[in-house]
Amino acid sequence: MAGGIESLTWFFIAVCTVVWLLTMAALGFAMLRRRRTDHADPLKERPRADRLATLAVSGLVALTAVILVVLTAATFLTGKSLAGMQGEGLVLRVTGQQWWWQVTYESDQPSRVLSVANEIHVPVGETVTLKLTSADVIHSFWVPSLAGKTDLIPRRTNIQSFVVDRPGTYRGQCAEFCGFQHAHMGLLVIAHPRAEFDAWYEAQLKPAERPSEASRQRGEQVFTSRACAMCHGIRGTSAAGRVAPDLTHVGSQQTIGAGTLPMSEDNLARWIADPHHFKPGVNMPKTDLSGEDIGAVAAYLAGLK
Amino acid sequence: MSAGGRRDDGGLRAWLPTLLAFASGVAGALAVKRMLYPQAFARIAEVPGIARRAPPPLVPGQVPFDTRDDGLDDETLDRVLADTWRREPGFVGWLSSVDHKDIGRRYIVTAFIFLFLGGLSSIAMRIQLARPENGFIGPDLYNQLFTMHGMTMMFLFAVPVMQGLGIYLVPLMVGTRNVAFPRLTAFSYWIFLSGGLFLWASFMLNIGPDVGWFAYVPLSGPEYGIGKRPDVWAQMITYTEVASLAGAVSTIVTVFKQRAPGMSLDRVPLFVWALLITSFVIIFAMPAVMMASTMLILDRLVGTHFFNPAEGGDALLYQHLFWFFGHPEVYIIFIPATGFVSAIIPTFARRPIFGYIALVLSLIATGFLSFGLWVHHMFATGLPMLGASLFTAASMLIAIPNGIQIFCWIATLWMGRPVLKTPLLFVLGFFFIFVAGGLTGVMVASVPLDLQVHDTYFVVAHFHYVLIGGAVFPLLAAVYYWFPKFTGRMLSERLGTWNFWTAFIGFNGAFFPMHILGFMGMPRRVYTYPEELGWGGINLLVTAFALMLFVSFVLLTVNVVRSLRSGSVAPANPWDAGTLEWAAASPPLPHNFARIPVVTHEEPLWHERESLPAVAGLRVDAREIVVTTVTSARPDLREASPDPSIWPFLSAMAVGATFLGSIFSPWFVVWGTPVAAVALIGWFWPKGNPEDEE
Numbered sequence: 001m002a003g004g005i006e007s008l009t010w011f012f013i014a015v016c017t018v019v020w021l022l023t024m025a026a027l028g029f030a031m032l033r034r035r036r037t038d039h040a041d042p043l044k045e046r047p048r049a050d051r052l053a054t055l056a057v058s059g060l061v062a063l064t065a066v067i068l069v070v071l072t073a074a075t076f077l078t079g080k081s082l083a084g085m086q087g088e089g090l091v092l093r094v095t096g097q098q099w100w101w102q103v104t105y106e107s108d109q110p111s112r113v114l115s116v117a118n119e120i121h122v123p124v125g126e127t128v129t130l131k132l133t134s135a136d137v138i139h140s141f142w143v144p145s146l147a148g149k150t151d152l153i154p155r156r157t158n159i160q161s162f163v164v165d166r167p168g169t170y171r172g173q174c175a176e177f178c179g180f181q182h183a184h185m186g187l188l189v190i191a192h193p194r195a196e197f198d199a200w201y202e203a204q205l206k207p208a209e210r211p212s213e214a215s216r217q218r219g220e221q222v223f224t225s226r227a228c229a230m231c232h233g234i235r236g237t238s239a240a241g242r243v244a245p246d247l248t249h250v251g252s253q254q255t256i257g258a259g260t261l262p263m264s265e266d267n268l269a270r271w272i273a274d275p276h277h278f279k280p281g282v283n284m285p286k287t288d289l290s291g292e293d294i295g296a297v298a299a300y301l302a303g304l305k
Numbered sequence: 306m307s308a309g310g311r312r313d314d315g316g317l318r319a320w321l322p323t324l325l326a327f328a329s330g331v332a333g334a335l336a337v338k339r340m341l342y343p344q345a346f347a348r349i350a351e352v353p354g355i356a357r358r359a360p361p362p363l364v365p366g367q368v369p370f371d372t373r374d375d376g377l378d379d380e381t382l383d384r385v386l387a388d389t390w391r392r393e394p395g396f397v398g399w400l401s402s403v404d405h406k407d408i409g410r411r412y413i414v415t416a417f418i419f420l421f422l423g424g425l426s427s428i429a430m431r432i433q434l435a436r437p438e439n440g441f442i443g444p445d446l447y448n449q450l451f452t453m454h455g456m457t458m459m460f461l462f463a464v465p466v467m468q469g470l471g472i473y474l475v476p477l478m479v480g481t482r483n484v485a486f487p488r489l490t491a492f493s494y495w496i497f498l499s500g501g502l503f504l505w506a507s508f509m510l511n512i513g514p515d516v517g518w519f520a521y522v523p524l525s526g527p528e529y530g531i532g533k534r535p536d537v538w539a540q541m542i543t544y545t546e547v548a549s550l551a552g553a554v555s556t557i558v559t560v561f562k563q564r565a566p567g568m569s570l571d572r573v574p575l576f577v578w579a580l581l582i583t584s585f586v587i588i589f590a591m592p593a594v595m596m597a598s599t600m601l602i603l604d605r606l607v608g609t610h611f612f613n614p615a616e617g618g619d620a621l622l623y624q625h626l627f628w629f630f631g632h633p634e635v636y637i638i639f640i641p642a643t644g645f646v647s648a649i650i651p652t653f654a655r656r657p658i659f660g661y662i663a664l665v666l667s668l669i670a671t672g673f674l675s676f677g678l679w680v681h682h683m684f685a686t687g688l689p690m691l692g693a694s695l696f697t698a699a700s701m702l703i704a705i706p707n708g709i710q711i712f713c714w715i716a717t718l719w720m721g722r723p724v725l726k727t728p729l730l731f732v733l734g735f736f737f738i739f740v741a742g743g744l745t746g747v748m749v750a751s752v753p754l755d756l757q758v759h760d761t762y763f764v765v766a767h768f769h770y771v772l773i774g775g776a777v778f779p780l781l782a783a784v785y786y787w788f789p790k791f792t793g794r795m796l797s798e799r800l801g802t803w804n805f806w807t808a809f810i811g812f813n814g815a816f817f818p819m820h821i822l823g824f825m826g827m828p829r830r831v832y833t834y835p836e837e838l839g840w841g842g843i844n845l846l847v848t849a850f851a852l853m854l855f856v857s858f859v860l861l862t863v864n865v866v867r868s869l870r871s872g873s874v875a876p877a878n879p880w881d882a883g884t885l886e887w888a889a890a891s892p893p894l895p896h897n898f899a900r901i902p903v904v905t906h907e908e909p910l911w912h913e914r915e916s917l918p919a920v921a922g923l924r925v926d927a928r929e930i931v932v933t934t935v936t937s938a939r940p941d942l943r944e945a946s947p948d949p950s951i952w953p954f955l956s957a958m959a960v961g962a963t964f965l966g967s968i969f970s971p972w973f974v975v976w977g978t979p980v981a982a983v984a985l986i987g988w989f990w991p992k993g994n995p996e997d998e999e
Contacts, residue, residue: 005753009824012754016744023711023740027733030719042655042883043911046720053659053716057709064708068701068747075697075751082753083690098529137524138620140685140760144826148756149685153621154523155614158687171838175760175828176685177517179524180444183831259835280443 005148008078015067089127089161092120096132096139096152098178098283099185100245100258105201114204117245118258120189123197124167132158137179143172143189151176164191173259180281186259207236208248208304219300222293227285234304244284251304257282269298372926374900382899385925390482390895393949401949403487404895405476408494410791412469415494416462419501421858423457426450428855435848437836447832448515449534453508455518456538459634460545461501463776467641468493468552470783471580473791475556477886477893478574480565480902482930483946485558486551488953488988493551495957500544503965507537514538517830519631520601522612522623527605536605536968542598543964546591549637553584562932565885566920566940567904574884574907575658578665579644582672586633586640589676594630597623607971621686628679636675638772640668642779643710646732649779649786650714652882653729654721657908660713667706667713674703684755693752700750707743711736726880727801731782734809738774742767745820760830763823769816781808781861788868789875793891796872800864808857814850818843883908888917901931904938945992952988959984 095102105114122128132141134152141160142149150160164170174185192200211217220237223229229239235248254263260279261267270277272294275284289297374382392402402408430450433441442450476484484490507513512533516525525535560581564573573581600611601623610616612623651658658664680688680696714736723729745767749755758764781804788796827840834840878887887910889897900919906912920940923929928946933939963977 005757008751008753009748009757012748012751016748020740020744023715024737026715027718027736030715031723031725031733033719035722042651042721043657043906043908049720050659053720057660057663057712057716060712061705061709064705068704071747071751072698072701075753076694078751078753079690079694137529138521142760142828144757148753149759150756151686153686156621156687171826173826173828177521177524177760177830179529180448182448183444183833281445 004078004081008074011074012071015071019067088129090122091129091131093131093133094120094141094152096134096136096141096174096178096185098136099174099181099279101141101185101187102135102245112205114201115246116204116249117253118187118255119253120187121197121200122164122189122191123194124164124191126194127161127163130160132160138176139174139178139185140176141172142175143170143187145170146172146189149175164189167191167193169254171259181279184258184260184279184282186255188254188259203252204249208234210236211300211303213299215296216300216303218293219296219298222289222297223300226289226293227287228297231284247301247304249304251302263302265298265302268301269294272297372924373921374923374925375921377925379899382925383894383896386896386899387894389925390928392895397951398949400954401491401951403483403491403947403949403953405472405484405487405490406893406895406897408487408490409469409471409473411494412465412472412497415498415501416466416469419457419461420466422505423454423462424855424858426454426457428851430454431848431851433832434834435845437834437838437841437844439833442832444832445515448830449508449513451830452514452517452538453504456504456514456541457501458772459518459638460541461497461504463638463772464545464549464634465497466780467580467583467638467776468549468556470645470780470787471556471583471641472552474787474886475559475577475580476563477790477889477897478577478884479560479563479568480885480888480898480904481559481563482897482901482928484555485563486555487947488950489551490555492953492957493548493555495954496544496551496961497548499957499961499965500541500548503544503961504537504541507533507541512537514541519627520598521627522601522604522620523614525601526612527608530605533968536602539598539602539605540964540968542594544961546595547960549587550591553587556580556584557588561935563930564933564938565902565904566931566933566938568933568938570936570938571661572904572907572909572938575647575661575664575668576641576644576884578668579640579647582668583637583640586637586672586675590630590633590637593626597626597630600626602968606968621683624683624686625679628682629676631682632679633675635768635771636671638776640671642735642776643668645779645783645786646714646735647710648882648884649728649732649782650717651721651908652786652880653724653726653732654718655724656717656721657883657911658713659717659720660709661907663709664713667709670706671703674699674706678703681750681755684752685759697750697752701747704743704747711740726785727796727798727805728782728786728880730802730805731778731785734805735774735778735782737809738770738778738812742770742772742774746771758823760828761823762819762827762829765829766816766819766823769812769819773812773816778808781805784861786880787886788865789879790886790889790891790893792869792872793875794868794872795875795879796864796868800860800867804857804860804864807853807860811850811852811854811857815847815854818847822847878910883911885909948992950988952984956981956984956988 091106093104093106095104101118103116103118103120105116107113130141130150132150132152133156134154136154138154139152140149141152146164147160147162150158152158168191170189170191172187172189174182178185211220223234224237224239229241231241231244233240233242233246233248235246239247251263255261256263256267256271257275257279261271272287272289273291274286275282276286374386377385390404392398392404392407429442430447433439433447472484472490476482504513514520514534514537516530516535516538520535520538523529525538560573560577600609603609604611604613604618610618612618612620614620647658647664677699678696680692681700684693684696745763749758749764749767785796785801788794822840822843825840825843826838827834834844875891877889877891879891880887885902885904886893888902900921901923902909903918903920905918909917920931923931923943928948929943930946931940932942932944934941959977959981963973963981966973966977
């Protein structure tokens with residue numbers, strides 16, 4: 001899918017390099033060619049040379065036009081083949097927010113609608129259609145190895161479709177300057193074979209497991225009774241905040257803070273203790289939890305697989 | 306090009322009131338100066354060289370001929386005219402100057418100071434990006450810095466420096482004594498300076514804009530734009546646009562009405578053509594961004610909802626308005642640079658330019674086409690396929706007039722006998738870099754490619770290749786070329802060569818690897834990046850070469866300072882060039898030319914080796930210029946040229962204070978208007994020319 005873009009890119013690079021080399025060769029020859037030494041008068045008329053130059057320049061302009069027509073045609077053909085993909089396939093709604101991605105898997109059954117953050121799991125070899133919009137400012141969805149960019153614009157819905165050919169993890173990042181932490185607005189697209197994807201989906205639909213260890217129970221209690229629950233939701237608990245990423249299965253994710261830190265219990269603790277150290281200006285406030293409470297919350301969240 | 310009679314002025318006569326009303330309307334006044342006084346025709350005498358006739362006897366009761374230049378010898382004439390055209394002494398006199406050379410020089414020096422500030426901000430950014438997860442500067446300062454860098458380079462350096470060179474050189478190149486509207490031009494400089502100081506003072510006070518030089522809504526809108534920062538962006542745009550429009554109007558009228566007799570349109574130097582076309586592009590492009598910035602500040606200040614999607618406004622409307630200006634802006638910077646190249650190549654190739662008509666038509670075509678490309682900045686916004694395809698084709702098309710220019714220049718060098726001095730060296734650097742930038746421009750015109758590289762370092766590389774290669778290298782060539790004319794001193798060739806090679810290697814080393822960073826996926830406008838992406842090595846390399854590029858500008862400064870102190874003295878025409886500015890002294894006297902030359906060829910100084918034919922009959926006791934017809938430049942009238950005045954400065958201060966205050970309260974617009982009106986009344990107060998009243 002991105003393969004069509006890649007071959008078009010190489011074609012353009014090849015044509016442009018040849019044109020550049022020929023132009024530089026002409027310039028070099030113009031500067032260095034040997035000349036007879038007879039005319040000092042800059043206004044000396046040389047009709048024959050002028051005629052030749054007129055012919056040469058006209059020919060080169062015509063050649064330029066031909067090259068441009070070829071490049072334009074190649075563009076249109078590639079564009080057409082990219083636009084010609086059939087079927088909607090898996091439909092996701094992606095909402096850009098300062099500075100994270102809310103991803104909603106749509107379904108006819110309300111119980112099967114799934115909302116996750118910053119990670120998009122898709123089945124390999126199937127069309128994925130993203131409905132892109134924004135909750136605040138303009139963002140741009142870009143996973144370089146999969147497809148070009150599409151902007152997320154408030155009150156508009158843009159569509160991007162792609163097919164992932166090989167299983168794997170593909171990194172993406174916001175590509176439209178969106179304020180303070182534009183640099184830390186990453187996302188991952190993770191492509192699985194269909195069966196694996198289905199298993200992941202079913203697992204994600206389940207509510208969070210109740211913790212069994214005492215320390216993690218304390219973590220849950222702190223989470224649901226302190227400021228955390230004002231913004232974050234964890235299905236299966238009383239935490240029902242909607243303005244920040246849903247953390248029901250946060251422990252199964254690969255990163256913290258939209259690609260800011262790798263996921264681990266230690267990193268969770270460091271992040272909760274002072275998110276602004278890693279992502280200055282992030283909307284998550286620094287909390288006044290004790291070190292012990294932070295450890296408990298981190299342990300609780302890390303266990304939410 | 307000899308259109309019959311005076312009909313050839315019809316088009317311009319229809320235009321003039323519009324242009325004038327526009328300029329003064331922007332300044333908030335409706336006073337329009339009556340432009341053409343009914344005066345006696347200037348008498349033309351084709352005197353070979355210097356007229357050395359005995360002064361005619363004075364007859365009591367007749368017009369005293371000793372106020373005309375016919376009978377004066379050259380030395381006396383220069384002395385008397387210099388006294389008539391000089392600026393008033395003292396600080397107030399300095400502020401009151403309406404000499405295009407003073408204003409042009411101020412523009413150029415100020416723009417280079419802003420270049421230095423813009424360069425410093427880029428060095429700070431490069432140090433931050435040299436290592437992954439670097440902590441040199443945080444996101445708050447970084448976002449301000451890249452915004453300041455973009456705004457400074459575009460609005461405070463590139464456009465003003467081109468206009469400044471135009472203000473200085475166009476009157477000299479067309480053989481007149483001042484620009485058409487000297488006071489408007491002075492006003493334009495003071496507004497530009499106020500805007501620049503306003504922006505950098507805001508930055509020092511930590512309210513520098515941090516929303517990018519494009520300031521997209523809703524990020525810059527009332528809900529997400531922090532404090533006064535986007536307001537500073539919006540009003541700074543207003544300052545510089547008013548300044549550009551005022552300069553553009555003056556340039557157009559100077560070129561159309563004040564060319565030396567005989568300089569028909571097919572003998573106008575290509576640099577003058579370039580400035581003329583740029584001025585038209587300014588007049589049609591700048592209002593779009595003024596509208597965008599005004600609507601933005603209205604949204605922020607008085608609660609309108611132009612760009613508020615929740616109230617039926619539209620965020621994309623802003624982008625269309627911005628890029629309808631933003632793309633022509635590139636050509637506002639690039640077209641004058643092609644003028645430098647077209648001026649420098651014939652001089653050092655030792656032959657007239659090849660394909661003059663083709664080059665003029667290419668410039669005009671570029672000017673027109675530049676308005677048809679703006680959507681290629683918006684391919685990622687989800688446009689309909691058909692619309693995007695149209696703009697792909699249009700973007701490809703503009704490569705043709707630019708190709709014609711490149712081929713004609715190479716043909717000129719090919720057929721000439723090139724002499725490799727520093728100006729030509731910079732022009733060769735221009736070819737090397739700009740052609741590459743133009744070709745990557747063809748790449749980003751292609752929608753599928755653009756969607757990959759848009760907003761990545763590939764685009765950063767592309768437009769620096771176009772703007773530094775296409776405009777700054779020709780500008781440096783122009784500095785080396787015209788410095789002797791500006792100052793009467795030559796720049797050192799040896800330092801110039803060092804300057805070139807450090808700039809050339811530094812530039813390519815800094816910007817070529819950015820293409821690769823873009824393909825690797827590094828987005829623009831990020832203050833840091835994670836180590837595991839492997840972008841660190843290339844970024845470190847880029848930073849090292851960026852420092853080298855910075856050093857090249859230090860070398861330029863050293864060269865300029867050394868030359869001003871102890872450079873070898875420049876004759877009037879050190880390069881044996883063919884255009885009229887080299888007929889004036891180096892540096893030019895206040896009146897430019899003792900006698901207005903009569904032009905007989907597109908390279909007048911090559912054609913008339915011994916002496917130029919000249920116009921006689923102008924007054925020497927008052928500022929007078931020759932007005933000629935638009936196409937064939939036949940002498941039409943003698944016209945009074947404005948005297949120095951402090952009012953343009955005071956008007957600029959009044960207008961500037963209004964703009965400044967308006968970011969705090971809309972009432973400043975109300976209270977500022979009468980103050981500006983008083984200043985404008987002083988400016989336009991009738992002078993009572995005795996000759997007109999006879």
